[in-house]
Amino acid sequence: MALDTQQPAAPAKPRQSVASRRVGYGFSVAINAVLLFLINASPGWDALPFLTPYFSKVLGLVNASIAVGLGVNVMFLVADPVWFKALGDLLVTAVGIAAMWAMWNVLPFDFAAGFPWETLVRIGLVLGLVGSGIAIIVQVVTLARASAQATKMQNG
Numbered sequence: 001m002a003l004d005t006q007q008p009a010a011p012a013k014p015r016q017s018v019a020s021r022r023v024g025y026g027f028s029v030a031i032n033a034v035l036l037f038l039i040n041a042s043p044g045w046d047a048l049p050f051l052t053p054y055f056s057k058v059l060g061l062v063n064a065s066i067a068v069g070l071g072v073n074v075m076f077l078v079a080d081p082v083w084f085k086a087l088g089d090l091l092v093t094a095v096g097i098a099a100m101w102a103m104w105n106v107l108p109f110d111f112a113a114g115f116p117w118e119t120l121v122r123i124g125l126v127l128g129l130v131g132s133g134i135a136i137i138v139q140v141v142t143l144a145r146a147s148a149q150a151t152k153m154q155n156g
Helices: 018-040 053-078 082-106 117-155
Strands: none
Touching: 018 053, 053 082, 082 117
């Protein structure tokens, strides 16, 4: 007779209350709206001395990343079941990866000599890309689990 050595699955960590989640989504919407305004209104990104004219080559993806985050969080204010939250986070992360990849390729910054700012920015971009890759995996797993749980509940 074989012994069952598998441990029962740990109970899922309870989600925060709906009210606290909505406050977080609201803050995210407000911050993203302010960022979109500051980047695109006059003088916008041109006022930042460390950004070069090449920033215009990544501006579309930066705007898309912020706008998708804003839109998804507006939808989360209305409803945020686990599967929908995972799907929305997956979308936001994917667009963010595209923006970071564009930043890596263009590197639209002008740093003062004497300190390795370019190296630090590239390290930050690599960390962001790796972290976002991990987040994609987590969200896919979360989406698959939520789907499996919904199927299980429907089948009894």
